Every structure is written in structure tokens, then in C-alpha cells.
Amino acid sequence: MAGTLREFLAGVLDRMGLTAEVVTRTEEDTLVLEIRGAALKDGTRGDVAGLVIGRKGATLDALQYLAAKVLGRHGAPGVRVVVDAEGYRERRREALVALAKEMAAHVLRTGEIEETDLLPAHERRIVHLACADIQGVTTRSEGDGDVKRLLVLPAGDGGEIDGNRGPRGGAGPGDGGGGDGGGGEPDDNFGNR
Numbered sequence: 001m002a003g004t005l006r007e008f009l010a011g012v013l014d015r016m017g018l019t020a021e022v023v024t025r026t027e028e029d030t031l032v033l034e035i036r037g038a039a040l041k042d043g044t045r046g047d048v049a050g051l052v053i054g055r056k057g058a059t060l061d062a063l064q065y066l067a068a069k070v071l072g073r074h075g076a077p078g079v080r081v082v083v084d085a086e087g088y089r090e091r092r093r094e095a096l097v098a099l100a101k102e103m104a105a106h107v108l109r110t111g112e113i114e115e116t117d118l119l120p121a122h123e124r125r126i127v128h129l130a131c132a133d134i135q136g137v138t139t140r141s142e143g144d145g146d147v148k149r150l151l152v153l154p155a156g157d158g159g160e161i162d163g164n165r166g167p168r169g170g171a172g173p174g175d176g177g178g179g180d181g182g183g184g185e186p187d188d189n190f191g192n193r
Contacts, residue, residue, distance in 0.1 A: 001076055002031060008070050009033055009083065012063060017041050018048065029078055033067060035085040052085040057092060060085060061120060093126055100130035103152045104137045114152045118143065124150045 002024040009022050013035070020038035024031060038048045053060050064083040071081050082089065103114040116127065124141055127150050131139045138155045141148045 001071065001074060001079075002026075004074060005031065005033055005067050005070060005081065009035070009063065009067060012066065013038070013052070014041075016051075018052065020052070030080040030082055031071070032082045032084060035083070038085065049086045049088075053088050057088060060088060092123070096123055096126045097130045100127040100152070101134070103127075104131050104134045107152050107154055108134075108136050111154050113154075115142075116150045118147045118149055120147055124148065127152075 006022045006024050010020070013020050013022075017040060018038050019041055021036045023034045023036060025034070026032070035052055038052045040046070040048055051059070052063075054062070060083055064081060067081045067083055071079060084090075099116070103116075106112065107114055116124075119127070128139045128141075131137055131152055136155050138153050140151045140153065142151055143149050
């Protein structure tokens with residue numbers, strides 16, 4: 001299966017006009033495809049890693065979605081796939097954890113609700129889990145579709161939104177948690193006490 005996905009991803013990169021090494025590794029139930037040393041096929045130099053990663057990881061997310069579809073078509077139940085380039089996913093995870101801690105500290109200090117920018121499910125899950133161990137706060141996703149905002153609220157708020165949003169209102173730095181369809185319920189109960 002790893003060889004099939006490696007060939008598929010290399011083919012997609014080729015159609016994007018890029019050459020790269022695709023290295024696979026397994027982490028528990030996850031197959032990780034790491035794109036390394038991406039270069040333009042015509043020899044032009046520039047921020048090629050940025051092309052592979054995309055704005056806020058959008059290109060990586062699209063490549064990961066396609067790889068997951070290929071994996072699903074080949075019947076690999078219980079196996080997740082992650083596509084990464086030049087360590088972007090770990091850097092993004094670290095930025096989201098720092099953001100979660102900063103937002104939680106603000107909520108604890110002021111009692112105001114904080115919200116992120118729109119985030120995909122796997123990034124919301126990182127924030128939910130980072131806040132889960134912080135006493136006095138809870139989290140909830142809001143919105144429709146796959147990309148939603150995540151709210152950090154004082155624990156015991158009861159989930160009632162009264163418009164008391166924090167002044168920042170955005171996430172700044174730019175497959176996991178579930179969804180709630182925008183009904184205001186906890187997102188897979190991550191971080192809710």
C-alpha cells in the first residue's frame with residue numbers, strides 16, 4: 001500500500017511540474033508520506049516547499065485528501081494517511097498548541113470567549129486536545145461543513161454564547177476531531193469538562 005501511495009503522490013507532484021522524493025513511514029495506525037527536496041522540473045529555483053505546502057497547508061491538505069481516497073479505494077480500514085513536506089505538520093502543530101495555550105490564558109484572565117479563524121478538523125482537534133488539560137476552560141466548534149471555528153470558553157459557561165467574544169477573534173498562525181454541524185455542541189467532546 002505504501003508503494004502505491006508513494007507512486008500516486010509522485011505522479012501528482014509530476015503533474016504539478018515538480019520533482020521530489022516521497023518517503024513513507026508508519027506511525028501506529030498512520031501512514032506518513034513525507035515530501036522532501038521538492039524542485040521545479042524546469043530547474044527554476046524559488047520557494048518550492050511553499051508551493052507544495054500551500055497557504056496555511058491547503059495544498060498539503062488537498063494532497064492528503066487525494067491520498068486518503070486512494071487508500072480507501074484499496075481497502076485499508078483503520079489506516080490514516082498524513083502527507084507532510086519539510087516538517088510543516090509538526091511546525092503547524094506546535095503553533096496551534098501555543099495558540100491554544102495563549103487563548104486559554106486569555107479566557108482564564110478575562111472570562112471572555114476566544115475564537116480561532118476557520119480550521120480544518122485535524123487542526124481543531126489539536127487545539128481541543130491542547131486545551132483539554134487546562135482547568136477552567138472548555139472548547140467547542142461552531143460552523144457548517146468541514147472547516148469551522150473553534151471557541152475557547154470558560155468552563156461551566158454552559159455553552160451559551162452571549163456575544164462576549166475576545167478582542168483578537170482570530171487564530172493568527174497558520175485527520176482528527178469530528179464535527180457538530182454548527183449546532184453548538186462539543187466537537188467530539190474534546191476538552192469539555
